[in-house]
């Protein structure tokens with residue numbers, strides 16, 4: 384919690400300051416509400432959720448006769464948490480079942496933080512006393528397997544890789560096979576994310592999934608999304624969601640962004656929960672997404 388606050392401080396706090404300043408202004412007139420709406424929009428919350436939030440807030444403050452800033456902030460907190468939807472299942476479904484390890488596929492466009500997330504995710508799982516194996520199925524980007532292996536070394540887990548340019552599906556297959564032989568609990572498979580060949584990429588990811596599933600069920604397909612990329616990121620996310628189906632979102636680079644509202648927008652758009660958030664480049668900078676803690680950090 385404290386770490387989340389510290390990491391978001393100075394970035395999202397621009398949003399918090401804006402909102403709190405507006406809520407504490409003497410008169411909540413139309414102009415103030417418009418400024419409030421603009422502040423939410425600049426956080427990438429999206430038009431739909433923003434309008435909904437502002438209407439709910441205006442109505443509640445009026446009906447409940449609230450004018451005092453701290454009471455108004457409490458209402459804002461409640462409504463923001465409701466928008467983030469605390470009822471969504473944010474657990475990672477990557478448990479071993481019988482002889483088979485849980486498999487997590489990590490997908491997303493290059494540069495979003497996929498490989499870094501695989502490393503940090505391995506760290507989270509190791510901290511839960513799980514045996515983890517990393518699979519480097521991004522055989523397209525030259526340094527990707529090296530980078531993943533470095534992460535493996537850092538968090539103390541083995542990495543299975545193929546030759547550069549090898550068939551990614553066969554590397555994923557080998558990784559899951561090794562995971563079964565070594566009786567690990569979870570195999571985390573990193574994948575390629577070159578955007579300029581969209582159809583090719585989606586076909587490749589579909590193939591990787593099918594090939595893995597010859598050996599073990601895929602428990603999660605996690606889409607890594609860079610919080611700083613706004614509408615672009617959202618457009619990419621839609622393609623992944625439609626073409627391969629995703630079960631959860633990892634929103635990275637929230638530490639350097641004043642765009643925390645993207646959490647709300649992306650969940651709305653894709654109907655898939657944000658499960659993890661990236662708060663930096665370090666080994667411990669991946670946190671489970673907790674709606675109340677997140678909103679508190681936004682309003683801190």
Ligand code: GDP
Pocket residue numbers: 491492493494495496497498499500576635636637638639660661662663664668
């Ligand atoms: P990939 O191409 O999707 O595999 O992306 P990488 O894992 O190589 O990450 C791209 C860059 O983003 C690297 O410099 C990472 O250190 C950085 N990065 C990844 N996640 C985060 C995060 O949560 N916060 C910050 N500030 N940087 C991150």
